Amino acid sequence: MAAMAPPPTAVDDEERLPMPSRNPLPLSAAQEAQVRELYHSRVRAHCAEEIRLFAECALGRTFTAPFKCRARNREMNTCMVAHATPAEQDAAREEWFATRLKRQKEREAREERRKEQERFHREWWGLPIEDREGQKGRDIIKKAERVGGFPRRDEGQPSKDRHR
Incomplete structure (x- = not known):
């Protein structure tokens, strides 16, 4: 397989801030979750074709999908493992820091x-x-808002229609 350049993101043409340092201060749990989601979306973008082929194979299958689509599943997993690297995680973190101005x-x-x-x-x-x-x-x-019903003095009393 030939090494492919990462797909261009919509963020490339926007205003970006530089990464504060290679090892910035620890992020909060919510911020780490945002970085992780960005990381996973970048990995899925690299393997979009393999994911699409596996999804086509599994479409309409339930119990037999693991057996019939084993080869496609292996291709998809191999691609995702190959692209799920610490370098990709660092790139996702840098992109997260670069887009903090936009999020603000x-x-x-x-x-x-x-x-x-x-x-x-x-x-x-x-x-x-x-x-x-x-x-x-x-x-x-x-x-x-009070709509209809008895006036306040009659609240808690039985309906007048009941006694007839």
Whole structure:
């Protein structure tokens, strides 16, 4: 097999930050999970053809898939083991660090969108200006709107229709 260059990613043309160092500070569990997911997607991208061929073979089979598709499964696993190297893991980590600026901008955009939706919600329900912000506004939104039923003085009493 000829050595293939890694597939180009959509990140190549975006703004990137340099890797802080070859051995950066330890990441949190969630950040490590993101790096691991990036690593696995890179390995799957290298072996996309083998995965596709195995999936075609296994399509429509249940119990017989391990027997009928053994050769395709071995090809797929061999490819994945060949590309699942520490160098690929380092490349995934570098890509994760390089795209942290993009992720920060996405987080800020999501937060801005959330705030805008909250403002719209408060205006839509006609909350007074002073009640639209802060804890008081959140408490008013959480209260269930009373629709129909008996007035408050009759709550907890049996229905008047029952006694007829």
